[in-house]
Amino acid sequence: MQSRPDGDVGVTRRSALAALSGGLAATSGCLSRIRALVGRNEPTTVSVSIKTLPVDQDPYAIAIARQLSAWFEAAGIRASIQPITAEVLYRQTLVNHEFDVFVGQFPGTFNDPDAFYSLLHSTYSVESGTQNPFGYTNLLMDNLLERQRRETGSQRAETVSRIQRRLIQVCPFLVLGFPNVIRAARTDRFSGWNGAFDPSPLNLLGLDRTASATRLRATTPDDRPMANLNPLMSSYRGPSDITDLLYDALAYRYRDTLYPWAATNWEWTGDDPLELEVTLRDSLTWHDGQQLTASDVSFTHRLLRDTSLASLSETVPTFRFRGRSSLVERATAVDDTTVRIQFTDCSRQTARQLLTVPVLPEHIWTDRTDRATVSGVDVGVTTTDALVDANIPPVGSGPLEFVSVSQGQTLVLERFDDHFLETSEETGVPSELADGPAFEELELEFVGSDSSAVNLVADGEADVTALGVGPTLASRIGRADGVSLNIDRSGAFYFAGFNTRRPPLTNPRFRNTVARLVDRGTLVESVFDGYADPAVSPLAGTAWLPPDLDWDPSNPVTEFLGTDGAVDSDRAHEAFRAAGYRYNEQGRLLQS
Amino acid sequence: MGVVAVFVEVIAVLSLMLSVSLSVVVGPDRLRAAATDLPERLRMAVKPIGFLVGVLLLNSLVRNIGVEISWIIGTNITEFIYSLEGAVVATIQSLVPGWLTLYFGYVYVYGYAFLLVFPLVAAMLAAERRYLRHTAFAYAINYTVGMSCYLLFIAYGPRNYMPTLVEPLLFDMLPRFQLLTSQVNASTNVFPSLHTSLSVTVALLAIRDHETFPKWTPVAVFLAVSIVLSTMILGIHWATDVVAGAVLAAVSVWVVSSDRVASLVGRFQSLYGRWR
Numbered sequence: 088m089q090s091r092p093d094g095d096v097g098v099t100r101r102s103a104l105a106a107l108s109g110g111l112a113a114t115s116g117c118l119s120r121i122r123a124l125v126g127r128n129e130p131t132t133v134s135v136s137i138k139t140l141p142v143d144q145d146p147y148a149i150a151i152a153r154q155l156s157a158w159f160e161a162a163g164i165r166a167s168i169q170p171i172t173a174e175v176l177y178r179q180t181l182v183n184h185e186f187d188v189f190v191g192q193f194p195g196t197f198n199d200p201d202a203f204y205s206l207l208h209s210t211y212s213v214e215s216g217t218q219n220p221f222g223y224t225n226l227l228m229d230n231l232l233e234r235q236r237r238e239t240g241s242q243r244a245e246t247v248s249r250i251q252r253r254l255i256q257v258c259p260f261l262v263l264g265f266p267n268v269i270r271a272a273r274t275d276r277f278s279g280w281n282g283a284f285d286p287s288p289l290n291l292l293g294l295d296r297t298a299s300a301t302r303l304r305a306t307t308p309d310d311r312p313m314a315n316l317n318p319l320m321s322s323y324r325g326p327s328d329i330t331d332l333l334y335d336a337l338a339y340r341y342r343d344t345l346y347p348w349a350a351t352n353w354e355w356t357g358d359d360p361l362e363l364e365v366t367l368r369d370s371l372t373w374h375d376g377q378q379l380t381a382s383d384v385s386f387t388h389r390l391l392r393d394t395s396l397a398s399l400s401e402t403v404p405t406f407r408f409r410g411r412s413s414l415v416e417r418a419t420a421v422d423d424t425t426v427r428i429q430f431t432d433c434s435r436q437t438a439r440q441l442l443t444v445p446v447l448p449e450h451i452w453t454d455r456t457d458r459a460t461v462s463g464v465d466v467g468v469t470t471t472d473a474l475v476d477a478n479i480p481p482v483g484s485g486p487l488e489f490v491s492v493s494q495g496q497t498l499v500l501e502r503f504d505d506h507f508l509e510t511s512e513e514t515g516v517p518s519e520l521a522d523g524p525a526f527e528e529l530e531l532e533f534v535g536s537d538s539s540a541v542n543l544v545a546d547g548e549a550d551v552t553a554l555g556v557g558p559t560l561a562s563r564i565g566r567a568d569g570v571s572l573n574i575d576r577s578g579a580f581y582f583a584g585f586n587t588r589r590p591p592l593t594n595p596r597f598r599n600t601v602a603r604l605v606d607r608g609t610l611v612e613s614v615f616d617g618y619a620d621p622a623v624s625p626l627a628g629t630a631w632l633p634p635d636l637d638w639d640p641s642n643p644v645t646e647f648l649g650t651d652g653a654v655d656s657d658r659a660h661e662a663f664r665a666a667g668y669r670y671n672e673q674g675r676l677l678q679s
Numbered sequence: 680m681g682v683v684a685v686f687v688e689v690i691a692v693l694s695l696m697l698s699v700s701l702s703v704v705v706g707p708d709r710l711r712a713a714a715t716d717l718p719e720r721l722r723m724a725v726k727p728i729g730f731l732v733g734v735l736l737l738n739s740l741v742r743n744i745g746v747e748i749s750w751i752i753g754t755n756i757t758e759f760i761y762s763l764e765g766a767v768v769a770t771i772q773s774l775v776p777g778w779l780t781l782y783f784g785y786v787y788v789y790g791y792a793f794l795l796v797f798p799l800v801a802a803m804l805a806a807e808r809r810y811l812r813h814t815a816f817a818y819a820i821n822y823t824v825g826m827s828c829y830l831l832f833i834a835y836g837p838r839n840y841m842p843t844l845v846e847p848l849l850f851d852m853l854p855r856f857q858l859l860t861s862q863v864n865a866s867t868n869v870f871p872s873l874h875t876s877l878s879v880t881v882a883l884l885a886i887r888d889h890e891t892f893p894k895w896t897p898v899a900v901f902l903a904v905s906i907v908l909s910t911m912i913l914g915i916h917w918a919t920d921v922v923a924g925a926v927l928a929a930v931s932v933w934v935v936s937s938d939r940v941a942s943l944v945g946r947f948q949s950l951y952g953r954w955r
Binding site for chain 2: 167
């Protein structure tokens with residue numbers, strides 16, 4: 088955070104004093120007065136920088152940032168906006184913690200309240216990575232987060248409600264709303280587009296072929312998948328990530344139900360400690376032809392806990408899957424198809440979330456446990472190859488395998504013919520997905536902006552826009568022939584995150600007052616053009632949301648310090664004064 | 680329409696524009712002379728054009744790896760530019776009637792390509808060795824300085840920064856051109872505007888050597904002004920980029936016209952000759 092001197096007054100005063108002190112040094116009484124004055128810190132004005140994605144990569148983020156900046160300005164907080172390309176933005180914010188305010192889309196869906204654990208637990212605040220990016224630390228919160236892991240039923244629901252209420256009070260980040268993602272999709276070659284990318288592109292397996300098409304062509308404004316396919320690198324992975332198609336997990340969550348995927352079934356075999364026995368499918372194969380066995384699964388869990396596999400003096404855990412991997416005490420391969428997993432102190436409900444973590448091949452990743460020598464990541468501590476490797480070509484076991492990539496342009500994947508969906512009859516996976524992909528190849532093509540992406544789909548050069556497009560394009564999509572306008576509520580909410588390591592954002596009272604400068608209703612109207620549902624909690628839309636936190640125009644949960652989408656300067660000043668802050672003559676908020 | 684089709688379209692239109700304009704500006708007499716003496720003229724063009732192509736190749740190499748390097752060493756000046764000029768681009772955009780934006784869209788793509796290629800071809804056909812050399816050298820300066828700035832400064836254009844105020848008109852009106860521009864340019868390469876600097880360079884050289892192609896001067900100036908305006912009207916460049924581009928153009932024309940620079944280059948060449 089930049090702190091600017093309060094105008095020029097302080098500087099001139101100081102230099103005047105310096106001159107004075109030279110001339111009047113003889114007078115000791117005056118000296119002590121000078122010392123008292125000079126010793127006082129000059130008050131600095133509050134200024135924050137908001138980091139976010141440019142329009143080409145996110146149709147909404149920068150417009151949100153601009154609106155926030157206007158509201159902050161009205162309260163006397165100087166706010167500047169920095170558009171940054173995705174990979175760099177996520178590295179700066181999530182990994183290196185170089186930000187004040189960060190506006191973006193949460194990289195994934197809150198399937199279970201336990202996602203709060205890695206997001207808010209204070210043990211993660213000092214590490215780099217997606218876990219606790221805001222640096223929030225609070226022992227009471229830690230206690231609640233740990234409790235909900237152990238509890239079940241209404242007890243857990245109550246604890247989760249308390250976590251959410253607390254979150255809204257102390258605001259390490261503000262949930263703004265859930266976008267209704269707008270996509271253009273051609274219907275003359277494939278059908279069944281609804282929910283094809285949300286929450287995971289694995290749902291593309293549910294598409295039906297309507298013509299003799301063999302190649303599914305998707306456009307994206309995100310060039311990260313063409314540069315890196317490492318499922319452990321958070322700065323390259325977004326919501327609805329392509330690596331979900333390359334790597335199988337033991338289980339897959341489809342429409343809120345957990346289905347067996349690489350596993351055929353699982354059974355609880357112990358309660359103290361909690362123990363789960365997972366049986367894998369027979370004849371699972373990696374894309375390079377090697378067998379996938381239980382030992383790959385136990386290896387994956389050791390790797391997630393420590394990517395150096397204890398070869399370095401300190402553990403180097405992954406950034407992604409951190410919350411889920413922390414549930415595991417030990418994972419042991421009993422035989423080729425059986426894994427026994429022992430958990431830390433948690434409920435079965437929480438423990439089951441572990442099954443959705445991708446399985447990595449031991450024979451590939453075991454060579455990536457060395458200390459990484461070159462990396463753009465400033466972690467200050469050791470990192471391993473596993474956390475910096477581009478992982479191209481990737482060897483997974485998923486329904487699609489890697490074919491080719493051209494840097495910054497195209498990624499091509501093809502159907503993996505030895506996948507269990509292709510080789511087995513009865514799989515137990517949801518019937519929509521059970522037939523495997525309806526296409527031979529998937530081509531993901533980088534396109535500079537959403538408007539040309541829609542154009543490619545309208546012209547028949549592409550089948551679908553993999554990421555959402557801006558609301559102004561909805562009418563063009565609607566008018567185009569053979570193209571359907573698909574709108575899916577995404578579970579990846581937009582948020583404004585605060586770096587609580589940097590003053591004055593360290594102060595919960597300050598953050599809480601800043602939160603009252605945000606009018607979600609206005610954001611949804613002016614920025615999202617109505618294509619979003621305002622919300623205050625990541626769990627909005629689930630049964631975990633307590634009714635008092637349900638956003639409604641008449642119940643915005645946090646009171647907005649203004650009317651009709653404009654911040655009332657006087658009320659904002661009053662609120663910050665009540666929080667203990669002061670303003671200078673120019674109406675700028677002072678740090679101290 | 681794929682990238683190839685767009686390229687073909689641009690090249691076809693460009694050839695048509697060139698053949699019409701060359702016959703008018705260079706004139707039948709000089710063209711006839713060129714026809715009889717073509718091998719000699721092509722030989723004359725080899726060195727300056729070869730030099731320019733070399734510089735362009737070097738720049739494209741830098742451009743390929745440049746974006747990533749730029750994120751490591753460059754300074755993000757988007758916010759700074761905005762604090763300098765505010766919503767100027769939005770104002771300019773709002774002053775231009777809708778039917779004119781289509782004109783500016785075409786000028787941005789075809790007019791620009793034409794404006795750049797014409798002086799090279801015309802000078803070659805008319806055997807204007809000095810004109811050809813100066814044009815090629817000035818282009819090279821523009822590209823090299825521009826590319827260096829792209830490495831040092833990261834800036835997103837107004838359409839990426841204030842979407843609610845500035846509309847991405849080029850891509851809304853003529854979306855197929857986005858394929859072309861995203862092939863050629865990263866969205867962070869906006870400071871300075873090379874469209875502006877190269878167009879103004881051509882216009883300044885046309886004014887300087889008015890006698891060589893008298894009919895070219897008004898065309899060049901008109902096109903250059905249109906292109907400069909189009910960069911802002913289409914929401915691609917900031918006014919600051921345009922000013923920086925114009926300064927770069929003036930500097931490049933001064934460098935190629937300056938006797939002092941010429942004598943310096945001459946001295947280096949003779950030194951190089953002796954060293955060989």
